Amino acid sequence: MCALLTDFLQQDGIRPVIVGGLSVEVFTRNNYTTYDIDLICDGRDKIDALLTKELDFKKEGRSWYNEELEISIEIPDNFLEGNGDKVLLLELQSGRNIFVIGIEDIIIHRLESAVVSHPKNPEWADDYEWAERLYQIHKADQEIMDLDYLMKAANKAGVKSIIDEWLESE
Template sequence: MIQLNELKMEFNNLINLRKHERMLEFCALLTAFFHEDGIKPIIVGGLSVEIYTRSNYTTYDIDLITDGREKISDLLTNELDFKKQGRNWYHETLELAIEIPDNFLEGSKEKVITIELKNGRNILVIAIEDIIIHRLESALVSSPKHPEWTDDYEWAERMFQIHKHDTGIMDHKYLLNASEKAQVDDIIKKWLE
């Protein structure tokens, strides 16, 4: 846990970091600050894809799922000088954009992974299986006849190929079961052949 004055001091130092590191360190600060409240900001969306593709994918915003939206909003706008625009918060100097698209994680809370950063702080990231499935669902929505022509499909397949042999990150049984529920199991089965 960190106190507000420590959070503000470290937040201001984020300016010295590259964009990707700045986003991760900011998420780690939020995770540490809200730990005592039981609020767990989980990284989803593009930043999770960037993490799982080892920065081959690039995003410019942070999508978080958390049930502490009001407290995070209060911190961002009243303490850290973010500007709120609809569902988004933006900090001009640090070029940080945050969105909290939902309070509930679409996927398994038990599969959320904890990654320890160099400074010893942690971030929480949606399970790779769940983000792969989300990208495939998006590919099917945007191109039902040829999902393989979409960027979402490409990034889902890249994440799968990078981690398919890493049993510490990817659980093939869970991936198959979850993909059946999402009706994208035909793609997953093809990749597993």
């Protein structure tokens, strides 16, 4: 669905970027499962017209849902919280493309969520576990993860000490 939306939107120069749970699912090779699609992009009117008029989705707030397809799509924002230069273009087996937020920013967002939900013990949060898994899976892959950027972004977000602990335990 994301690849089809990407094809459709790119005709107008719009780049939808997968964020949220689906980005975690992509980078954990489907070990994480989500039931909705979160996209950051402009073009809400174009998406709304496609989904509601052509594909029978129902709109509620900033989300669209199709019961028959069991797909929920949300556009939480027009602007990416993270580095646009780190967004990855991935080619699917179908030959279609998707854009996914950089793994470093996913890790940061998950750690920020863990700290908010469990300030004294962020490691108790599921988001902490997924952030650590993402880090462990991709830490050696310099094509996917930029450790320098990760550490700078983590410092700025106030979660660098967590990643420092991971580094110390290696």
